[in-house]
Amino acid sequence: MTIIKPLSQCSFSDALQAFNNGFEDYYLPIELSLDQFTCRFGFDQLSVDHSFMAFYNNTPAGIMLNGIKKVKGKNMLGMEVQA
DSSP states (O other), X not given: OEEEEEGGGSOHHHHHHHHHHHHTXXXXXXXXXXXXXXXXXXXXXXXXXXXXXXXXXXXXEEEEEEEEEEETTEEEEEEEEEO
């Protein structure tokens, strides 16, 4: 069973697992530490309130990180999806 939850209702440990799993099959795999992952939220202006996680049978299965920032006075949405 697949469940989608707001990231604000999930642990950063689960979010990190979903993020790292999304990059494990890349030619140059990316694996972040918890500190590196949480630092991205400030650096990339990501928001836990606008981000989501997918769970399959209670296991982290995907993550969608979103952020909203102002560029030249207009709100811009940034998005990154890992599954």
